[in-house]
Amino acid sequence: MSESVITTTGLTKRFGRVVAVDHVDLDVPAGVRFGLLGPNGSGKTTLVRMLLGLVHATSGSATVLGEPMPRRAAAVLPQVGALVEGPAAWGHLSGRANLRLLDAAGPGGRRRDRRRRVDEALERVGLAGIDRRPVKAYSLGMRQRLGIAAALLRAPRLLLLDEPTNGLDPRGIHEMRDLLVALNATGTTVVLSSHLLTEVEALCTRVGIMDAGRLVLADDLASLRAPTGRIRLRTPSPDAALALLDGRVEAREADLLTVRGDDPAELNALLVGAGVPVTAIDRERRSLEEVVLDVTGSGNDRFEGHR
């Protein structure tokens, strides 16, 4: 594994009596697309805010791009693009004016390149054609795109996106996914938090799962979905198969059998050789949903209101 972009050790945040983030040890390697999954109120946003220096940790430490945060925020943050807890903009100004002012507010970048930077960022998120309407007249999707454009403005090495597809239509979600994959391919590490399994599953290469402030799991999506040592096969004559494989069959649902073993080819040959037709056969893999349900237990959402 290559160098880490984000490392946290025992990172904890208490708001009064509520522990929002509880001893999180997180490691995000460079170049991945990291998905932080968890229900609302599980501490994802607070964790992201701590990584950005917006919220000060109660205890523990965080390192971003090799520098301690929030102590070295001035050096770290120019290389980070962020979308935190929804987009926000000065409503009385146009989207372009917003980006221009945001660009001018911070360090780096030459003034005469500003127009180009802003235009490029707008083009990437599909807002190249926006007019002078003030942002308060924008739809939620447009605001979301503007927020992502702001995050892209300074060609960041790390993108920290909180619910980036929020408010986008299916087509917009697809565009955003392509954009993030393309950025990732050019070396940008992407960290996004989401409560949507499908989104993370479709985009990310590595997943962290948060539950009640704790990071309960962090692993590559590929290894989470590694074969389980079982083979699932479909056959029109399940009784024959059952007889043949007696003892290896773990479960049967009508014509769908779950069989111990990790070589589908061998199993297929065995069945076909015995005259049992096989219509489908593959290794069994866990879905991300199963993983999440496994590690988080039940009832998260029921306490959402409490926080």
Place this chain on the structure above:
Amino acid sequence: MVAGERRSLSRRALLVGAGAAALVAAGTVSWPAGATGASDPATLRARIRDSAAQPYTGLAEASGRLGLPDLPQLEQATALFTGTTRIRAFHAGPDRWRVDELTAAGERDVYHVDGAESLWDFGSQRLTRIVGTTSLRLPRAADLLPPDLARRILAAAPDDPVDALPDRRVAGRTAAGIRVTPADPDTTVAHVDVWADAPSGLPLRVEISGRADPGRPVLTSELTSVDLTAPADGVLVPTVPPGATAAEVPATDLTGALRVLGPSAPPGTLAGRGRLPRYPDLPGIGVYGTGLGGFVLVPVTGRIAAQAVDGATAAGGVAVTVPTGRAVAVSTPLLSVVIRAGGRRGALLVGTVSAAVLTQAVTELSEAAR
């Protein structure tokens, strides 16, 4: 780390708190007065009395808490003793000076140049030239300037005992202090404290305390800033700005409030105090007593007297039984006032003596009038 976070927060708050405290301290703490090397109190008194020639430019603030009742036609004079007055002085010498009474939205200035006096009033846009002089006039802001007030008091009480007071900082200077304690048993004045610039003898601060509460001065006047150089000649020249009016008034007109037609001559003695043989130009007015315990008898018209009696009674005055008419006495921490009304004439007695002395005087007066 928990503790560290908290500590850094409180360290910042502490820093700001300390800074605020330091700023407040810088604004209130008066720096320890350096030694003035002051001579003995009697010498300082003499030096103060001779300081009239010392030129200076300065800003003074006088505040009195006398609680005088409203006296008809004397409001401007009584306000000097009941509120705070800002005064600016340009003093080139005893006969060349200008004193401005600064108000929130204007000024009343007195120019005194080579015996001629002019009054500028911004509110009425008028410069009034005063013709002639008068031996007695109503108090005005210039009288409250520490140098004038101190010299007047010390001149009135040349033989009363003086003690040294600790030095104090006044207007950025180290001032030596003396306390005059009047010997007169009937005076309302407990003591008068004067702090003066030691080398020049220029009084910088005066505190007058009454016998009722000697711990708290009832009249305080202080130069808040002073420059011991003579003012430029230009500021001593009164000008009539375009659009304003210029007027000439005989000096005696200014004391109009004190004049009544055909007054009877004041008695030679009242309440055991002899009349001072002065003020021939103001018939009917008598000044009695010496030192810091004295009073003035002012004859007034019956109507004004009646108004004043009503006003003083409403303000908590004590009724005095007199053989004819009615009278009321008002005691303030420093000044006592007794007003008698009845018939065509009334009398106003004001002085730094106890109300009992004035009551006796008014009784003698009304017996004489019978």
Place this chain on the structure above:
Amino acid sequence: MISTELVLMLRKRRVWLCWALLCLLPTVVAVLLATTRLAPPPGRGGAFLSAVLSDGQLFPAAALALVLPVFLPITVAIVSGDAVAGEASAGTLRYLLVRPVGRLKLLVAKLVSVAAFTLLAVLLVTVTSYIVGVAAFGFGPDAELGGGGITSLSGATLTPLELAGRTAGTVGYLALCMLTLGAVGIFFSTLTDSPLAAALGVLAVVVTSAALQPLDAAEAVRTFLPTQHWLAWIDLFRDPPLLDAVRTGVEVQLGWIVVAFGAAWANFTTKDVRPVSGVIGHGQ
């Protein structure tokens, strides 16, 4: 960041509305005075108001005295209360901070923009009221003599140049007095996410200070009250100008600014920038 902040301020409709209202009040007073010719008696009403009828050039001073006690503080409270709390409630604060803009730098930029607002407010009132005053009441009697100056409180005539200088001093002094409120507003603005609460806090300070001012019991603290020195600029229109009170005023105002800004810094640099609604989620 400072230029960003200035652009943001200048493009807020609220800011222009405040300035317009500030200029409106003296204009209304001028129109009423000019049509009725009924000036308040000397010593009553606002400072200089009684003298305005004879010289329109005095109207800026009268106008400043008119807007100083209530209108000017209200506008400064609104604008400064919005400084940090407004960004926090709009959500733009977190994007500025991760841009990154240092927290101290952000506060400095806010202070500069509030200072620019107060200076422009006082300046606009002065310029508007000069034009309105001269239009309504004409130049004073000195102009007929070819001077064009005004009568100072002390009676001496001030030349147009002296008038300009002293007016400039007044503008600067009042802008500083108002910046005190601005610094207090920025501090309050870091304490809350509600711009309205911060603005009301500033007004509470003004009212408290004004209420304490005449109390004998408050004599010990009177010098430190921010409103105590607001009228010291009148001394600039005396001749020779009297600087004592103005100097004390400047010292006190600077002290307030340092303390209030320091408090804002102490609070804001360690503050957690948290979701406004208190709901951790995806801020809709």
